[in-house]
Amino acid sequence: MKPTDKYVTDTHALVWKLCAPSRLGRSAQSVFAQADANAARIHIPVVVVAELAMIAQKQRIPGFDDEAFDTAMWALKDPVMRDSTLVATVWD
Numbered sequence: 001m002k003p004t005d006k007y008v009t010d011t012h013a014l015v016w017k018l019c020a021p022s023r024l025g026r027s028a029q030s031v032f033a034q035a036d037a038n039a040a041r042i043h044i045p046v047v048v049v050a051e052l053a054m055i056a057q058k059q060r061i062p063g064f065d066d067e068a069f070d071t072a073m074w075a076l077k078d079p080v081m082r083d084s085t086l087v088a089t090v091w092d
Contacts, residue, residue: 004039004040005031005034005039005040005041006040006041006042006043007031007035007040007041007042007043008042008043008044008045009042009043009044009045009048010045010048011048011051011052011055013028014044014048014052015052015055015061015064016028017032018061018064019061019062019063019064
């Protein structure tokens with residue numbers, strides 16, 4: 001099934017989904033559940049990834065597995081695009 005609903009997440013919602021799902025409101029929990037079931041797609045802006053990396057590096061996210069995050073980042077289909085997009089976002 002191809003996801004038809006599309007959403008954009010911010011840093012707080014993504015951190016809470018990963019580390020403290022009970023902090024999410026009902027609507028956000030529903031959207032993430034749809035995405036987990038491949039019934040929706042959640043877009044993660046590059047700036048959210050950058051913020052997540054910064055706060056993880058400062059160890060401000062209890063229980064956050066930075067090794068899993070690194071693995072996921074390197075698994076992106078186009079690493080050149082990932083790096084250039086991040087630079088473009090930071091310097092835009």
